[in-house]
């Protein structure tokens with residue numbers, strides 16, 4: 001477990017480095033990430049490299065027992081590069097070329113840019129690829145913008161050619177007879193943007209994902225060729241976790257380690273949303289991850305960049321750890337004297353003196369040292385999974401049908417009651433192995449190609465419980481409507497289907513096995529078409545079409561069951577829905593009852609179970625532990641009851657029962 005920070009030695013006189021590193025060391029910081037915006041220092045003129053300063057920074061950090069993660073500088077090309085090679089600049093959706101002066105102004109497909117990036121990365125890898133103080137690499141920084149330049153369009157055409165082979169096939173899958181879109185030449189096909197054909201839009205997103213993966217692979221190869229196998233390679237994924245500019249399952253495939261940048265922005269920590277984001281990130285590779293950037297108190301980019309309260313940053317760190325982070329690093333160490341982010345939260349001010357938050361981080365540093373052994377090689381293990389899929393997210397967002405349908409909110413509406421009940425939830429890609437889960441919920445699985453239907457059905461037949469939410473199974477992999485209606489290839493095994501869907505302006509009353517309440521935002525009229533398909537919930541009187549009709553149906557399939565939920569519901573119905581599903585599936589709470597506002601996280605391995613409890617409420621509470629436990633942060637054995645102040649954290653290790 002490592003506590004770390006982003007450090008920019010290139011912004012400070014070398015004479016100051018030692019004082020900064022000493023302050024880091026006293027706070028328990030054991031990792032710095034350096035380099036991601038330092039291209040102009042690393043290569044001040046084309047082909048002239050200066051890595052000596054970096055070497056000295058790494059060596060000095062090591063003297064303070066601080067490891068380095070080395071980031072490649074390709075997110076911020078130097079001015080000489082832009083001047084010499086304006087063709088490397090990205091073009092935005094409106095056709096405007098970017099200019100120098102901020103960052104991310106490069107085109108991700110530009111062969112010249114990739115080549116220049118490869119050269120600088122190669123130099124770094126040759127120099128530091130076996131440096132024992134460099135534990136890993138970060139490629140670039142928060143891949144973000146695609147580019148609408150001519151070369152990218154040409155690549156898109158090649159990509160489409162490889163996928164469809166013939167224009168006839170592409171025209172058929174996209175139904176280009178619609179609005180006279182039929183293509184007679186590959187070069188007639190435009191970028192996917194605006195109100196283009198849905199098949200084209202979905203393929204464009206996949207193309208963008210592939211291009212970012214290639215962009216990453218270019219640097220990955222350069223690093224791998226010259227680095228020791230024990231150095232990991234990651235990238236810090238941004239966009240507050242949920243961004244979907246490209247498919248993050250895909251980008252994750254080539255990386256050794258996943259890391260992401262966790263910012264609250266305006267407001268305060270929403271433990272469910274933030275916890276769910278960690279679970280999402282853990283699902284990208286189904287492994288523990290790092291938080292490569294976390295806000296120290298405040299950001300500088302929110303409408304109101306308020307600070308987290310005293311104790312809240314520590315709670316945020318421990319929430320990350322509880323959900324499977326093995327390292328947390330702050331962005332950034334010290335306020336740069338000039339530059340675009342002068343006001344951003346830091347641990348040390350422009351004067352080089354600690355900010356008030358420094359003391360809190362110092363406490364976290366001590367706690368990390370105490371908890372490291374207990375948490376080593378442990379990971380969250382869940383009985384419940386939520387399915388999350390980029391194809392489906394894109395497909396729905398291209399044609400939302402109701403601006404009220406927010407897919408992240410829909411997912412979180414399931415997540416909250418599931419987390420309360422099971423106290424551990426995975427969020428995974430629908431193609432992932434589902435064997436270990438007692439219950440799987442797919443909130444808006446819009447795109448269900450036949451292969452996915454087979455995979456999901458296998459899980460159910462072998463005893464799994466799968467619940468599909470509204471809008472599921474409407475589309476195939478080409479973003480075409482399924483002619484057999486929702487849930488497409490799963491309609492037959494379900495023994496029922498969606499007869500019609502309705503975007504709601506007003507709530508609709510519902511009643512049934514999940515109690516009484518309201519459907520909201522979205523309602524689908526379902527039919528049960530086999531005698532053993534049961535109706536679980538029905539609509540009350542509303543638009544006439546829905547009146548008395550099924551809103552939720554379920555059917556036993558093989559050893560498991562398949563449930564279709566045709567609407568979004570109010571929080572109370574959601575709670576009983578989740579309870580109903582969890583009881584049938586035999587899902588247990590990871591820990592047991594806790595007072596409201598207390599979050600339970602569980603990490604385990606074959607030998608140990610460790611709980612991280614966090615009191616997110618504003619009251620002091622007492623938690624009664626299910627068995628006596630070891631209080632890791634206080635080194636107390638046999639704890640039965642644990643008192644927690646607001647924002648307080650407890651790390652508790654279940655004590656082994658004596659079997660004799």
Ligand code: GAL
Nearest residue numbers: 141142238261299300331344
């Ligand atoms: C991140 C970015 C950092 C810094 C930070 C400010 O998205 O990676 O470089 O800009 O935001 O919150």
